[in-house]
Amino acid sequence: MNRYKGISHVRLRALHEVPYFSSILTRLQFYESEDVPTVGIDKHGRVYVNVSYFESLTLLEQVGVVVHELRHLLHKHFLRGENLGISSELLNIAGDVEINDSDHMRRMLPDGVLYPESFGWPRGLIFE
Numbered sequence: 771m772n773r774y775k776g777i778s779h780v781r782l783r784a785l786h787e788v789p790y791f792s793s794i795l796t797r798l799q800f801y802e803s804e805d806v807p808t809v810g811i812d813k814h815g816r817v818y819v820n821v822s823y824f825e826s827l828t829l830l831e832q833v834g835v836v837v838h839e840l841r842h843l844l845h846k847h848f849l850r851g852e853n854l855g856i857s858s859e860l861l862n863i864a865g866d867v868e869i870n871d872s873d874h875m876r877r878m879l880p881d882g883v884l885y886p887e888s889f890g891w892p893r894g895l896i897f898e
Contacts, residue, residue, distance in 0.1 A: 771801045771802065771803065772801065772802045773799070773800065773801055773802070774800040774801055774802045774817075774819045774821065774824075776821075776824075776825070777800045777819075777836075779829070780829065780832045780833055780836055781795055781796070781836075783829055783830070783832075783833045784833045784836055784837055787833055787837065787878065788837055791837065791840060791844075794815070794840050794843065794844065795836075795840065797815065798811075798815055798816075798817050798836075798839075798840060799815065799816050799817065800817045800819055801816060801817065801818055801819065802818075802819055802821050803818035803819060803820060804820060805818065806818045806819075806820050807820060807823065808820055808823045808824075808835070809823070809824060809835050809836070809839055810839065811839040811840070811842050811843065812848075813843070813848035813849075815840075815843055817836070817839055827880055828880075830877075830878050831878065831879065831880040833878055834875060834877075834878025834879040834880070835879070835880070837875070837878065838866075838869050838870065838875065838879065838883075841869045842865050842869065845865065845868065845869065845897065847861060847864075847865035847868075847897065848861075850897055850898070851864075851865070854898065863884060864897050864898075865897060866883065866884045867884050867885065867886050867888070867889070867891070868895070868896060868897045870883050870884060870885050871885060871886050871893050871894065871895075
């Protein structure tokens with residue numbers, strides 16, 4: 771698997787947008803992957819990037835997607851999902867909705883992402 775090299779300008783902009791995440795932003799490892807339709811992260815902080823998708827986004831959307839993925843780690847979604855015994859699909863949906871449900875994230879994310887209202891749910895709820 772090849773490292774994704776086109777990330778440095780995204781990291782720099784992300785450091786401006788969310789400086790309080792600087793420690794984790796500088797440690798994430800990015801890999802090219804055709805196995806994911808967009809971008810994904812594993813519990814070890816490896817970010818898998820579908821290059822075609824990622825490079826079709828604006829810089830701010832790229833930042834939003836990277837920040838979204840790192841927040842899966844910060845919110846401990848993998849551990850919380852294991853503790854609840856839920857499927858990886860439900861884990862991803864619940865995690866995505868929790869992460870995307872802020873005005874700051876909404877400003878940065880591309881069209882088509884999941885929000886609580888996508889399911890008729892109220893805003894402001896947590897993962898569980």
